[in-house]
Amino acid sequence: MTPAKTQGHYINPVIALLTEIKEDNGPDFGKVHSFCEELHQGISELGGTFYVFSLKGFSDEGVEGFYYDDDEWKKGSLPFPNVIYNRVSSRRTEYSKGFKGFLNKLDSLGIKIFNHRFLSKWDIHEFLMKEEHLHPFIPETHLYTEQLLASMIAQHEELYIKPVHGSQGRNIIQLSRENSLFHASLSSLPAKDLPAFSSIAELTRAISPIVKKQLCIIQKGIQLSELNGRRMDFRVLCHKNAQHFWKVTSIVARVSAEQYFVSNIARGGEVMKPIQTLSLIFGKEQARQQLALMKELALETAEAIGQHAEGLTAELGIDIGIDIKGNLWLIEANSKPSKNFEERGTKIRPSTKAIIEHCYGLCQP
Amino acid sequence: MRKRYPIEIIHHSKQIVFIPDDLPNGKDISKIAFGNKVIDVTCAPHPKGRKVIVLSDDVQKELSMPNLSGSLHVFTDQQTLFIGPLIGILTSGFTPYPLRPIGERSMFFAKLLSVNKMVGAIPFVFGEEHIDWDTGLIRGYFFVDDGWNTMDVPFPNVVYDRLPNRRTERKSELLSLKSRMQTDYLIPWYNPGFFSKLDVFERLQQDERAAEYLPETHQFSSFSVIERMLSNYGNIYVKPANGSLGLGIHQILFDKHKGDYYCRYRDQDGINKLTKFDSLEKLMRKIFHKRNLAHMIVQQGISLLRSEKRLIDFRVHTNKDEYGQWQVAAIAAKIAGQGSVTTHVNNGGVVKSLDELFEDKQERDMYEKKLSDVSLLLSSILEKNMEGIIGEIGFDLGIDKTGRVWLFEANSKPGRSIFKHPKLKNFDLLTRKLSLSFGIFLAEKAITAPEDIFK
Numbered sequence: 009m010t011p012a013k014t015q016g017h018y019i020n021p022v023i024a025l026l027t028e029i030k031e032d033n034g035p036d037f038g039k040v041h042s043f044c045e046e047l048h049q050g051i052s053e054l055g056g057t058f059y060v061f062s063l064k065g066f067s068d069e070g071v072e073g074f075y076y077d078d079d080e081w082k083k084g085s086l087p088f089p090n091v092i093y094n095r096v097s098s099r100r101t102e103y104s105k106g107f108k109g110f111l112n113k114l115d116s117l118g119i120k121i122f123n124h125r126f127l128s129k130w131d132i133h134e135f136l137m138k139e140e141h142l143h144p145f146i147p148e149t150h151l152y153t154e155q156l157l158a159s160m161i162a163q164h165e166e167l168y169i170k171p172v173h174g175s176q177g178r179n180i181i182q183l184s185r186e187n188s189l190f191h192a193s194l195s196s197l198p199a200k201d202l203p204a205f206s207s208i209a210e211l212t213r214a215i216s217p218i219v220k221k222q223l224c225i226i227q228k229g230i231q232l233s234e235l236n237g238r239r240m241d242f243r244v245l246c247h248k249n250a251q252h253f254w255k256v257t258s259i260v261a262r263v264s265a266e267q268y269f270v271s272n273i274a275r276g277g278e279v280m281k282p283i284q285t286l287s288l289i290f291g292k293e294q295a296r297q298q299l300a301l302m303k304e305l306a307l308e309t310a311e312a313i314g315q316h317a318e319g320l321t322a323e324l325g326i327d328i329g330i331d332i333k334g335n336l337w338l339i340e341a342n343s344k345p346s347k348n349f350e351e352r353g354t355k356i357r358p359s360t361k362a363i364i365e366h367c368y369g370l371c372q373p
Numbered sequence: 374m375r376k377r378y379p380i381e382i383i384h385h386s387k388q389i390v391f392i393p394d395d396l397p398n399g400k401d402i403s404k405i406a407f408g409n410k411v412i413d414v415t416c417a418p419h420p421k422g423r424k425v426i427v428l429s430d431d432v433q434k435e436l437s438m439p440n441l442s443g444s445l446h447v448f449t450d451q452q453t454l455f456i457g458p459l460i461g462i463l464t465s466g467f468t469p470y471p472l473r474p475i476g477e478r479s480m481f482f483a484k485l486l487s488v489n490k491m492v493g494a495i496p497f498v499f500g501e502e503h504i505d506w507d508t509g510l511i512r513g514y515f516f517v518d519d520g521w522n523t524m525d526v527p528f529p530n531v532v533y534d535r536l537p538n539r540r541t542e543r544k545s546e547l548l549s550l551k552s553r554m555q556t557d558y559l560i561p562w563y564n565p566g567f568f569s570k571l572d573v574f575e576r577l578q579q580d581e582r583a584a585e586y587l588p589e590t591h592q593f594s595s596f597s598v599i600e601r602m603l604s605n606y607g608n609i610y611v612k613p614a615n616g617s618l619g620l621g622i623h624q625i626l627f628d629k630h631k632g633d634y635y636c637r638y639r640d641q642d643g644i645n646k647l648t649k650f651d652s653l654e655k656l657m658r659k660i661f662h663k664r665n666l667a668h669m670i671v672q673q674g675i676s677l678l679r680s681e682k683r684l685i686d687f688r689v690h691t692n693k694d695e696y697g698q699w700q701v702a703a704i705a706a707k708i709a710g711q712g713s714v715t716t717h718v719n720n721g722g723v724v725k726s727l728d729e730l731f732e733d734k735q736e737r738d739m740y741e742k743k744l745s746d747v748s749l750l751l752s753s754i755l756e757k758n759m760e761g762i763i764g765e766i767g768f769d770l771g772i773d774k775t776g777r778v779w780l781f782e783a784n785s786k787p788g789r790s791i792f793k794h795p796k797l798k799n800f801d802l803l804t805r806k807l808s809l810s811f812g813i814f815l816a817e818k819a820i821t822a823p824e825d826i827f828k
Contacts, residue, residue, distance in 0.1 A: 087615060140488070252796075308480065
């Protein structure tokens with residue numbers, strides 16, 4: 009089977025989402041389950057076809073996947089799609105031989121896949137450093153070594169150590185220096201403070217079991233402005249439109265649970281409107297400028313990553329922080345951003361519309 | 374041969390400058406210049422023979438030279454060592470907000486300034502209100518490691534004109550600033566003004582080499598001209614003389630068998646329309662009743678190349694480079710939205726690279742060469758026939774079904790938004806670099822051969 013094609017125009021595109029599927033009690037698409045229903049609704053309203061499949065369901069003959077019909081997901085043998093939206097949630101899967109073969113197969117069939125891969129924090133850092141005009145917004149970042157820890161902790165009061173393949177604020181170490189004592193906290197739930205250390209050697213030894221397990225970056229801590237003592241950052245969701253230009257789809261302020269140093273919602277934070285949140289701290293006029301710059305900066309970041317990363321990238325969640333002086337900092341970018349910031353209701357959310365629009369754009373000649 | 378050296382500052386209070394021993398005429402130097410500021414110094418070869426230029430901090434301070442890393446160009450003329458160059462980028466519309474000092478164009482300027490280390494220059498942005506004529510200093514906006522900053526610097530070696538629109542440019546303060554800088558201070562000024570659509574055609578018509586690329590183009594004068602052109606060409610374009618972004622462009626088509634007139638345009642709601650009339654008078658009365666026809670241009674319609682039934686045209690961006698030679702910096706194809714008069718992206722158009730548009734390499738190379746050759750030829754003719762120093766031009770070109778290239782428009786301050794397209798990002802960087810590199814060329818000329826510039 010080949011993609012449905014009529015005189016160079018895809019009349020009714022077939023769009024598929026790739027993710028892990030549990031089949032014990034009816035199909036379960038994990039964190040993107042309800043998002044898949046939304047995609048189905050949006051795509052079928054436009055006359056297209058949508059289904060969900062896992063790597064296991066894909067073969068040379070076709071795809072075994074799940075399509076939505078009569079209010080439930082039904083299993084079936086489905087045609088090859090025109091476009092695949094990659095929401096595989098495991099990095100390990102993406103690094104497997106099977107995945108590589110799958111990508112090659114797509115290539116030979118002329119099937120497009122976007123959000124090719126998870127991006128590592130170090131890859132992203134290197135992509136962004138290629139853009140001189142972004143340098144003022146990028147905190148000093150290196151691959152972790154013990155020597156760098158020693159020299160950076162001497163220069164900066166606060167540092168972060170993050171696994172390059174981490175997500176959702178997991179396994180982050182926050183280090184700080186106060187007089188001659190060093191403090192470390194871990195972001196694992198529940199958050200844990202280690203006892204204070206009186207030397208860098210002790211500190212290095214204490215964190216070595218964590219940093220030896222996986223490749224980490226070490227990053228200068230930004231003294232983020234706070235809302236009533238709670239840490240705050242911003243998640244800017246960006247999508248490529250049908251014409252392949254990046255657009256900002258939504259911005260939310262994420263405010264951490266009290267006494268917590270990551271604001272990821274998965275770690276107990278809450279979501280607020282950005283302009284209101286910023287106005288409370290900086291006043292309305294500066295808040296407007298910060299928000300405008302935040303959009304501009306997110307677009308520049310998305311363009312840079314989209315240009316330098318392998319494969320097609322069409323969706324990015326970009327985390328931006330604001331320091332106490334009011335300056336903006338690029339904290340992270342995520343190629344598998346969470347879908348749970350916007351209220352769903354019965355309407356198709358803007359970010360879902362944006363994904364669908366881009367899929368249709370990819371199907372154009 | 375142009376030289377570039379890293380600049381270092383040392384703490385010293387004796388007006389000392391160390392120079393590399395390979396600098397031509399190094400022994401004679403007794404003055405150093407930054408922008409239009411010149412001071413006397415003691416000059417000596419670098420004691421350790423390093424290929425760097427070292428300034429004592431009192432020299433740096435007296436020259437009002439910002440603390441910036443990277444290597445700079447060095448020119449010598451008689452006893453003076455010129456370092457820089459200092460490139461002033463003139464614009465307007467400054468805001469009181471340090472995060473976005475030039476409003477929504479701040480990111481554009483940040484990107485332009487950020488090529489400084491690659492090209493070897495010190496560029497800054499300024500407005501008319503930042504000049505202090507008494508002290509001879511300008512409060513310049515720099516984009517540095519920690520973002521936007523202002524610093525007082527001397528008058529620049531060259532001015533790159535990025536005024537945003539015709540209205541600002543015509544302000545009396547800006548007109549007098551421009552003439553004062555050029556005549557009293559002998560500062561070369563590049564990319565002045567905005568081409569008018571009609572002017573471009575009139576200037577190009579003065580050169581017979583351009584004739585074959587120019588569709589017949591007139592200012593609107595009478596219906597009879599439109600009738601004649603419609604009977605010659607079957608269709609024509611009517612567009613505002615000073616329009617941009619494809620706004621207000623109308624195509625009029627004539628069906629000579631039935632005697633019907635059609636007008637294709639985009640209405641106020643952004644809908645692409647095609648409307649039929651039984652006479653030209655009715656069409657003009659209905660469609661153009663709100664417009665001043667005297668400000669419209671009438672242009673021969675061209676049967677353009679199409680892709681999947683959609684019109685294609687091309688944007689070619691030319692720049693003068695660091696040797697003062699015209700270069701093609703970018704080529705992109707624009708494919709119209711269905712039923713649209715223009716290929717502008719806001720009309721549903723899409724942007725493609727030539728690689729994407731032409732699958733056949735031979736065909737692509739042929740069109741690329743045609744478009745490049747025509748753009749370079751037209752650039753050099755425009756440069757000769759227009760006033761001022763032109764450093765960049767954006768051309769809107771078409772290719773007709775017989776493969777012939779046509780010019781629709783040329784812009785002296787072409788928009789760069791199409792270079793945000795993923796396939797064209799490298800062009801974006803190249804045009805930014807070239808627009809400053811040409812400033813370096815002019816700065817050197819103004820020092821070593823001013824007669825070539827101030828004719």
